[in-house]
Amino acid sequence: MSDPQSAAGGGRLSRQEHGRPAAPVRMVHLGVGNFFRAHQAWFTERSQDSAEWGYAAFTGRSAEVANALAEQEGLYTLLVREPDGDRPEVISSLSAVHAGDDIEALRGCFESSELALVTSTVTEAGYRRATGGGLDLQDPDVVADIEALRANPESNEVRTTPGRLVAGLLARASADAGPIALVPCDNVPDNGAMVARVVRDLATEVDPTLLDWIEGNVTVVTTMVDRITPRATDEDRETVADLLSVQDSQVVVTEPFSEWVLAGEFPRGRPEWPGAQFVDDVSKHEQRKLWLLNGSHSLMAYGASILGHETVSSAIADETVRGWVEEWWDVAARHLEVEAEDVVAYRQALVERFSNERIKHLLAQIAADGSQKVPIRFGPALAAEAAQGEVPVGATRPVAAWIAHLHGHGAPVTDAQQDTVSQLGQAEPAEAVRTVLGWMGIEEPAQSLIDQVLTQVGEFES
Numbered sequence: 001m002s003d004p005q006s007a008a009g010g011g012r013l014s015r016q017e018h019g020r021p022a023a024p025v026r027m028v029h030l031g032v033g034n035f036f037r038a039h040q041a042w043f044t045e046r047s048q049d050s051a052e053w054g055y056a057a058f059t060g061r062s063a064e065v066a067n068a069l070a071e072q073e074g075l076y077t078l079l080v081r082e083p084d085g086d087r088p089e090v091i092s093s094l095s096a097v098h099a100g101d102d103i104e105a106l107r108g109c110f111e112s113s114e115l116a117l118v119t120s121t122v123t124e125a126g127y128r129r130a131t132g133g134g135l136d137l138q139d140p141d142v143v144a145d146i147e148a149l150r151a152n153p154e155s156n157e158v159r160t161t162p163g164r165l166v167a168g169l170l171a172r173a174s175a176d177a178g179p180i181a182l183v184p185c186d187n188v189p190d191n192g193a194m195v196a197r198v199v200r201d202l203a204t205e206v207d208p209t210l211l212d213w214i215e216g217n218v219t220v221v222t223t224m225v226d227r228i229t230p231r232a233t234d235e236d237r238e239t240v241a242d243l244l245s246v247q248d249s250q251v252v253v254t255e256p257f258s259e260w261v262l263a264g265e266f267p268r269g270r271p272e273w274p275g276a277q278f279v280d281d282v283s284k285h286e287q288r289k290l291w292l293l294n295g296s297h298s299l300m301a302y303g304a305s306i307l308g309h310e311t312v313s314s315a316i317a318d319e320t321v322r323g324w325v326e327e328w329w330d331v332a333a334r335h336l337e338v339e340a341e342d343v344v345a346y347r348q349a350l351v352e353r354f355s356n357e358r359i360k361h362l363l364a365q366i367a368a369d370g371s372q373k374v375p376i377r378f379g380p381a382l383a384a385e386a387a388q389g390e391v392p393v394g395a396t397r398p399v400a401a402w403i404a405h406l407h408g409h410g411a412p413v414t415d416a417q418q419d420t421v422s423q424l425g426q427a428e429p430a431e432a433v434r435t436v437l438g439w440m441g442i443e444e445p446a447q448s449l450i451d452q453v454l455t456q457v458g459e460f461e462s
């Protein structure tokens with residue numbers, strides 16, 4: 001690897017300067033957000049066999065990131081934010097970058113027998129699920145994708161992630177290009193089963209004969225992914241300009257920690273991905289991370305923003321907030337499958353990670369899309385507590401904080417289910433609590449439980 005400092009002063013990153021030609025495309029990624037660039041692309045960069053494994057990356061929605069990355073030949077700087085300084089790494093694993101609506105290019109990738117796997121990070125909402133987990137067949141974009149692909153399997157008018165995956169699989173089946181692995185990397189429990197289901201649901205509507213081909217050729221890998229990756233700022237881009245003498249509009253900032261646990265088959269191989277763990281079942285890793293890390297993130301996003309905090313590091317330094325987090329962790333820990341000492345160590349490590357003041361992780365960013373996050377982060381432990389009788393305050397506080405947030409307190413409300421959450425915010429409070437508890441799997445909540453949440457909502461709003 002050449003010295004990135006040799007890149008032309010103040011110029012752009014270039015493959016020639018960096019000394020790494022684009023690797024052959026053997027992977028597709030959907031959703032070129034910050035996290036993908038800090039995680040899957042970085043693991044690939046660090047693989048011993050990275051010269052054989054290039055990504056064709058497709059944006060989720062707008063073409064902006066694809067255009068900007070194309071100007072830099074797919075290269076970008078990952079700024080690893082250590083507690084005492086920044087370490088820049090130039091990442092070159094994106095061999096091609098396309099706008100998400102370039103379905104022709106997507107189809108071309110799927111038709112190649114060289115393509116081995118498809119990773120995705122399109123947010124929880126991007127998989128277009130209805131309550132219950134199946135594909136949302138009422139979603140107008142899903143309906144449009146089904147109509148477009150029914151009318152023409154080679155249609156270029158495909159907008160949703162399940163639609164794009166099915167368009168790709170139709171092309172691959174037709175080209176007889178062989179098996180492929182789908183590898184979702186979003187914070188969704190059992191994300192492999194989730195993707196398998198929405199893909200099958202959409203294929204069923206478009207062309208049921210594809211189901212047999214999927215059965216014989218598509219494996220779905222379930223993953224637990226972790227690396228705190230906030231959005232980069234102008235200041236971060238200036239830091240890279242100072243450190244590397246390049247103007248990089250696509251800087252990504254991340255923490256030093258990273259974790260990737262995967263379960264499933266890769267019929268056409270994969271990069272070596274150093275440090276990734278391959279296991280039979282990710283569920284205990286996934287619960288530990290989703291409930292302890294993401295759960296406390298959401299609790300702080302709603303509760304601590306009401307106290308005026310803007311970032312995770314500021315929130316966790318506040319003793320009141322730290323107390324809420326510890327109370328939630330005490331509840332979650334009772335329902336985790338991992339060893340008690342692992343939970344203790346994980347909690348300590350999380351406090352350290354959250355306290356990294358140099359990571360400006362905005363609570364407002366974490367607060368988005370609560371309708372997709374609150375039930376999966378808090379529901380299982382809360383429902384288990386409710387089934388046992390009296391529910392500790394640490395289990396209900398996150399729900400109360402979210403409802404106070406929907407009432408207009410703390411971070412602004414942005415949600416993929418905007419209509420639903422607006423109605424919830426305007427509903428009679430006890431009814432809103434009942435509805436949210438229902439989403440958490442508590443169908444007939446005791447009046448005492450509803451009263452407990454209402455009291456906590458009142459505390460947040462006073």
Ligand SMILES: NC(=O)c1ccc[n+]([C@@H]2O[C@H](COP(=O)([O-])OP(=O)(O)OC[C@H]3O[C@@H](n4cnc5c(N)ncnc54)[C@H](O)[C@@H]3O)[C@@H](O)[C@H]2O)c1
Nearest residue numbers: 031032033034035060061121122123124126186187228229
């Ligand atoms: N940022 C993190 O710290 C982190 C860590 C672990 C996992 N994740 C997972 O990665 C996902 C993406 O996070 P990020 O930090 O990259 O966010 P981001 O905002 O940087 O990127 C989101 C990506 O998803 C796409 N997208 C958004 N809504 C979509 C939709 N409805 N349909 C299709 N594509 C859509 C966007 O176009 C973009 O490419 C998260 O939702 C989370 O599940 C993030």
Ligand SMILES: O=P(O)(O)OC[C@@H](O)[C@@H](O)[C@H](O)[C@H](O)CO
Nearest residue numbers: 187225226227228229294297366
């Ligand atoms: O990315 P989201 O929106 O699913 O959740 C917000 C954060 O909790 C999340 O990004 C964490 O930082 C991440 O999951 C750490 O690995």
